[in-house]
Amino acid sequence: MFHEEPSLRHRANRNRVDAVISNGKAKSAVISSSESKTFLEQRAGTSLEWNITTGTPAAIVGKLSTPIAGTASGASQTFLRENAPILGLSADDVEELSEIDAFEWGGLQFIRRQQTYEGLPVFGANILVGVDNKNQVQMVTSGLRSQVAVKSGEKEISLKEARQIALNDLGEDVQQRSHITHETVFYPTQQGDVKVYHLTVPTNHPLGTWEYFIDVQNGEIVDSFNSMKFHSFYFAPRARVYPENPEETKLTTVMLRDVKSPYKQLDGQYCKVINEDAPPAQADNTYRFDFPPDNTHFDECQVYYSVEKVYQYFMDLGFRGFTVNNPYGKAHNGQLGANVHTGNKYDNAFYDPATGQIYFGDGSYPGNDNGLRDLAKEVDVVAHEFTHAVIDEYHPKMFGSEGLALHEGYADYFACSLLNDPDLGEYVVPGPERDGMIRNCDNDLKYSETSTEPHDRGQAWAGACWHLRKAVGQSVADFLIFGSLLVLGTNAPTFKYAKDMLLLIDQYWCGGEYKATIKRIFETERGIPV
Template identity: 25%
Template sequence: MNKKFLAVCLSMCLVLAIFIPQAGATPKPETFEKINKNEKTSTPEFVSGKLTKKSNKKPKDVLFSYLNEKKETFKFAESAESDFVVIDEFVDNLGFTHLRLKQEFNGIPVYGRTFTAHIDSSGVLTSFSGTVAPELDQKMKKKKKKVKQKKAFSTAEKDLISSFAEEPQYAIDPTTEEVIYVKNDKSNYAYHINFKFFYPELGDWNYFIDASTGDILDKFDQSFKVDAVGTGTGVLGDEKTLNIDRQGSTYYLQDNTRGDGIFTYDGENVHQNLLYYPIWLIQRYLPGTAVSDSDNIFNDGSAVDAHYYAGLVYDYFLEEFNRDSFDNQGSAIKSTVHFGQNWSNAGWLGEPLNQMIYGDGDSDTLPFSGAFDVIAHEITHAITDRTADLIYQDESGAINESMSDIFGALAEFWADLDPDWLMGEDVTLSSNGIRSMADPTLFNKPDHYDDYLHTTADYGGVHTNSSIINKAAYLLSEGGNHSGVSVNGIGKDKMGDIFYRTLTQHLTASSTFSQLRSAAIQAASELYGSNSSEVTSVQQAFNAVGIN
């Protein structure tokens, strides 16, 4: 799937936990497995335990042997070797080999079907996460591809244009990829067409056109936008120590001490109509002019905050998780302040720009560069994009939003910047933030799965239903009683470690709330032991918000 252009998530699943000793098990079985099974597909969405015996084989071979033995359980079409492709492999600091895979059918990728697997240092497979699109050999047998790619593109583009008062101006050329698209247990040959644009608004639209009928199977926007809230103008800042660069007699907001650098630019209030134009022209104006001064004292509050906070976000992920920038490759973090005119927004612009933009606000908002948790929230979206790659729709989309809230809050506590469990409170005046993790109901958000909002708005209510996960994370950290369930808190550091490992190593593109629960339990087991109090607390936290 295409990487998201804007960093600013599929059906609700019931799960059944089954403990199955494998054949030949003894009172102390050499292998065992616990399966969370999706009742709608009858295939596992998360499997953990000692799934295989010790082995000297390559990790991929260990996994594929297991999957082939369990083919009837997972219900994939042919063999593990033909149906799964390894897209990433690395060894983590606990000695686990981490594999990330995608599903294919006859060489065609199955959209959103990604998987993770963990093999310990003794060659034992300990977990497999992700839901296989089952029985594609049977479901696709009679389906034929009759629609040409050009016709599919025309259908998608016509529908896109009709959705806006003014025609979108593409930032980069739209892309088309042949996929298998699975939704509501229906599988179809399809064309996945992606449109990225800035005008008439920020957009990253995905269309799925049936390759047999030419109908639109689905469409959704994956752009990440910041809500415009509150009142006020300007950034009233405190004094901050900045890492800067001197070139001759001029000083620049350029920090060369972090990765490939932290760079802060002035957009000089270039009108947001710049976003009408193709990417090659936008790149003439962005990132803008490097913020500079004749001495080492900078008085531009928006630029100072953007520069300082971007560096702190970098430090937070490096110190806490040994992550080197958003891509873990040390890539430069670029911020442009003073973008647009009377523009009250902020966002992460992904490929090919890879930078933040900040408006100066309007009569209702302060510049978003003044809110550290917002900057951490947005950069976490970039991390999600490069790891779990959670689809921005329904439950996976809500998890995507929640992960950004979680690490936005944790980064604020880490930095000790008047921390709290509110989001965006530093850029609002008429209200105290836009979301509360401690009490989502303060902003009319749900705090229990029984109150999950089923809607087609906001891509399935991603900014609303994320609060259910936010509440679970808060309870895991701080403890408390909720919905008749008592949760023993484990503190912010351990909560962050568990959710970071869950996000970067266990979640997959189409993850559900139930899969998130299983993934978090697995992450806690790997970090602290399967019989640890931390695992018990994870179970309690998810029980408290009704996620089983």
């Protein structure tokens, strides 16, 4: 049985700073309304957000300056000097900001500076300035505090005394893992800023890297917490599922990611599962969804796990989430609704554009030799329906026989590529009575050999995509194929059009490196029109 890491419940986990940074009480803005109004009026299109805790700007975004001579670091410093009042700073305050980091991201060079007071760092107070390639400031994010209020006092405890206070607080059986490091900083409290010894205490028992903030004047523990990042089982619900399907993989206990607090139902950031036959599954008091495969709630766990797996796969490819065209996602912050036990022994699974949700029937086998097994228990079936939802997110109402065939072909390909297995639906199709799978991406079907039925013709597209994957590798093929899907410029694409989009993606992002391979597979071998 998995439990929360015991040290996370230790008395040293105070985290009092949470009360300071999330008290919900807005401080009076230190910048007058006229100053901020003038600043924004002089910079058309600029936006400013306030930090309710500090009363200073949290973020300013827009064309904040004209080009400034010198380096990005110098440009950021010049901007801060010229605009100190809008940030709640004096000229002296700006000069006391010390550069602590610089990095480039998204076309901007970012410079981070630490706020200091009386030569000491103000804990957690820094400012980040983003400068473009013309040395124009485009972005400022800040956690600066305009007024560092420090109580006065004459007597100070020694660093040795502070160390002992921390060790005593950790308990008589404390076992150090390495030496204690320290710095002196100003730390925020609800009563003002306190000069403290910031000690970092690594221990084996209680396990952690403990951060202590001890008042240098009276030895009071102002705050303390464990900064070690545990893979905590306590807040990581678990369930038994099949990693692929019951025929190819054994039941495995997995972590169900992104389940929303209080972690008792299968309602997460990316998926909510609806059981059409019963109330929602409930986790036990150890946050486990532990159901046998014949229990109605097992399919909820299986589909939640599968959707999370597929969602992450597509996000790694650049998927934006179900946020624009998916009805369910728009209403639930990108979440996908997934339904299990749809219908009565229903032999299918589907994505419904009207609801923006995916659905899985129980199947009618055994009992019906021509039926299917439970469709919720196979990951690639879930991935196939998920891909339909992805396509509709970018291209709602794709139509035409070839448009629908591409829908199916893309869905087959990505479902199989995710699991690195060209066979689709090998569990849900009973082997003895049927061929043992729904479709196979590793095929040699030519475009002219297929009918206009979407699933049939889609096999030619999926097969071509799979052979491209075999030729150039999964990462390149997934990138090219997903890109070709995104840039479709019509709701009625033909196979020729989609193939041309593949060539376009290759030309723009890969310099035409794979042109010959694409043309050979899609045109010569598959007969897709030139």
